[in-house]
Amino acid sequence: MSSAVSALREALAVSPDNVPLRVHLARMLVEVGRAEEALFEARAAVARDPERIDAREVLGAAAGALGDDAALVEAWFPIRAQLGADEVRVLALAAARAGKLDAAREAYAVLHSLDTAVHDLELDRAMRTAPPPAPAAVEPAPARTSPVRTLPPAPPRPAESPTAEPMPRGTRPTVTFADVGGLEALKERLRMDIVYPLQRPDLFRAYGKRIGGGVLLYGPPGCGKTHLARAAAGECGAKFYVVEIQAVLDMWLGESEKRLHAIFEEARANAPSIVFFDEIEAIGGARHQLKHGPGRRLVNQLLAELDGAGASNEAVLVIGATNAPWDVDPALRRPGRFDRVVFVPPPDATARENVLRLALRERPTEALELGSIARRCLRFSGADMHHLVEVASERALGEALRTGKVRPITQSDLLASLDKVKPTTTEWIETARRYVSYANQAGLYDDVGAYLRSLEA
Ligand SMILES: Nc1ncnc2c1ncn2[C@@H]1O[C@H](COP(=O)(O)OP(=O)(O)O)[C@@H](O)[C@H]1O
Ligand SMILES: [Mg+2]
Numbered sequence: 516m517s518s519a520v521s522a523l524r525e526a527l528a529v530s531p532d533n534v535p536l537r538v539h540l541a542r543m544l545v546e547v548g549r550a551e552e553a554l555f556e557a558r559a560a561v562a563r564d565p566e567r568i569d570a571r572e573v574l575g576a577a578a579g580a581l582g583d584d585a586a587l588v589e590a591w592f593p594i595r596a597q598l599g600a601d602e603v604r605v606l607a608l609a610a611a612r613a614g615k616l617d618a619a620r621e622a623y624a625v626l627h628s629l630d631t632a633v634h635d636l637e638l639d640r641a642m643r644t645a646p647p648p649a650p651a652a653v654e655p656a657p658a659r660t661s662p663v664r665t666l667p668p669a670p671p672r673p674a675e676s677p678t679a680e681p682m683p684r685g686t687r688p689t690v691t692f693a694d695v696g697g698l699e700a701l702k703e704r705l706r707m708d709i710v711y712p713l714q715r716p717d718l719f720r721a722y723g724k725r726i727g728g729g730v731l732l733y734g735p736p737g738c739g740k741t742h743l744a745r746a747a748a749g750e751c752g753a754k755f756y757v758v759e760i761q762a763v764l765d766m767w768l769g770e771s772e773k774r775l776h777a778i779f780e781e782a783r784a785n786a787p788s789i790v791f792f793d794e795i796e797a798i799g800g801a802r803h804q805l806k807h808g809p810g811r812r813l814v815n816q817l818l819a820e821l822d823g824a825g826a827s828n829e830a831v832l833v834i835g836a837t838n839a840p841w842d843v844d845p846a847l848r849r850p851g852r853f854d855r856v857v858f859v860p861p862p863d864a865t866a867r868e869n870v871l872r873l874a875l876r877e878r879p880t881e882a883l884e885l886g887s888i889a890r891r892c893l894r895f896s897g898a899d900m901h902h903l904v905e906v907a908s909e910r911a912l913g914e915a916l917r918t919g920k921v922r923p924i925t926q927s928d929l930l931a932s933l934d935k936v937k938p939t940t941t942e943w944i945e946t947a948r949r950y951v952s953y954a955n956q957a958g959l960y961d962d963v964g965a966y967l968r969s970l971e972a
Contacts, residue, residue: 519543534564541573550580561590568594579605584613592618600629685754685785688745695739695746696873696897697866701859705730705743708855709832710751713787716829728851729821729833731795733840734859735943737898740836743859744791747834754788756781760797760813772816779820779831786830795835795853796842814844821852838943840959841950858962861940862897864890870897874904879911879923888929894938894970906932944970 523540527533537560544553557574564570571590578586587609595603607622692702712719712726719726732740748755756778782788792798798814821833835853837843847853862870868889875883892900907928915921944967951964 517547520547520549532563534560534567534570537563538567538570538573541570541577545573545576545580548580550577553577554581554583554586557590558586565593568597575602578609584609585615588613588615588618592622595622595625598625600626603629685756685782685788687752688749688755690742690746691749692746694749694873695743696869696871696900697862698739698743698859701743701857704857705747706750709747709789709834713751713753713789713830713832726829727823727832728855729835729853730855730857731835731837731840731843731848731853732857732859733837735861735896735940735947736838737896737939738859738861739897740859741791741793742897744789744834744836748789748791751787753832754782754785756788756790757793758790759793761794771813775813775816775820782831788831790831790833792833792835794837795847796837796839798844798847814846818846818852821847841954856959858960858966860962860966861894861938861944862900864892866897867892867895867900870900871904874901875924878904878908879921881923881925883924883926883929885929888926888933891933892938894940894944895936896938896940899936899938899940903929903932903936906935 520540520543523536523543527536527540530536537556541553541556541560544550544556553573554577557570557577560567560570561574571594574590575587578584578590588606591598591602591606592610592615595606598606603622603626607619607626610616610619610622692705695702708730712724716726732743734740745755747753758775758778778790782790798817833853835843835847840856843853848856864886868885871885871889875885888903889900892903895903907924910928910931911922911924947960947963948967951960951967955961955964
C-alpha cells in the first residue's frame, strides 16, 4: 500500500495541479490511517478547486479521523446543501464544538429542512454549551431560498451591530376570553390571578392582597394554553411578551441572560405587561441537568427576574406553559415564582361545541347541530376541533370548485370529517396517567387525576 502512496506522490510531483489525483492520494492516506497527511493533501486539493465535492468529502473524512472540528467545518460547511442528514448533523455538532455558532445554526437549519421532526438532544446541548464564537468566523452563508420556519433566523452578531438586534417587542392581543371556548372555571381563575390585579392594583393593595407570582398552565398540546395566556392579556389590555425558552437558548447563545433581562426591562417599562414563557420545561428541567453553563445561568437569571431583584414586578405578571410539568425545574415553582399550577384540560363536550362554533363563525354554513358532533369528539383538543372544521371546509370548497357555486358547510361535511381527524391528546393522557399514579408529589396533579377518572366514568 505504501508503494501505491509513493507512486501517487511521484505522479503528483510531475503534475501538481491534477486535483483528481490528489483526491485519490488523500483518500488512500485516510484508508491507511495517515490522517495528518491526508488532511494536508485534501486541503491542497480544495485550495486548487473549491467546487469539487469529492475533495471536500475527503477533507471531511480526514478531519473526522483526526477529530479536528474546525477542519470538518472548513470542509463541509460550503457543501452543506449537498450532504445527507447524518453528515449535516455531524457538521452541526462539530461547528458547535468549534465555537462556530453561525455555522452551527445554519447547519441545524439545514438539518431541520431535511427532517422537520428532528429533535436532537445531543445537538441541542452542544449548541447550548458551545464555547464563545471564535474571532475568525466562517464566511456568511448564502441566503437560503426557502426559509426554514422551524428555526428562528440567526440575529446579526452583536459585535457588529449592538443596537440592530431585533428587540422583543410586546404585542397587544386583540383576542379575549370570549374567543376561548369553554374552560369557564379557568377563565375565572385567571381573572383573579392575572386580569384584575393588573386592572385594579389599588383594590388588591387595599385588601392587603399580594400581587405577583406567576401561573403555570399545563396540559396536553393544542388545548389552549397559549391561546388563554394571550386572551388574558387581551382582557386587560396588557402588553404581551412571548419568550420561547428554546429559541432564547438557540438564538442568543452566551447572551441569553442579558436578553432575558432586556425583555423584563421592556415589560416593566411598558407595564402593565404579561410575560409568557412557552415550553418552560426546556429551561433547567430534568432534560438539562447542567450544573454550570448557559442553561443553568439562564435559570438563575429567570429566578432573579421573577423575584424582581432590584425592580418592581408589580405590574408585570408571568404565565408559563408546558406540556410536561414533570420536567419543570422545581425551583421555578417556589412561592412568588410560578406558584399556582393550573391544569388546562382537553375541552369537554360543551367546550368542544363552543370551539366548533368559534371556528365556523366566519364561514358559510347551513343550520348545524353542533352538539351531536361535539359529543362524538372524545379526547379532541381545541386544535383538533379546528382541524375538523378545516377538513369539513375543504370538502365543501372542493365541491364549490367543481361546480363553480358556493355552497354552505353542512352537517354531513362535519360528520364525514370525523373519520379523518383523530384526537391528538391520547399520548399525553397516557403519560399523565403514569405520573399521577407514581409521581404525584404534593398532589400536584390532582386535577389531572380527576380528569382521568372522568374519562373512565
Ligand atoms: N378552548 C379553545 N377555544 C378556542 N380555540 C382553541 C381552544 N383550545 C385550543 N384552541 C385553538 O387551538 C390551537 C392551539 O391552541 P394553543 O393555545 O396553541 O394550545 P397549547 O398552547 O395548549 O398547545 C389555537 O389555534 C387555538 O386557537
Ligand atoms: Mg402553546
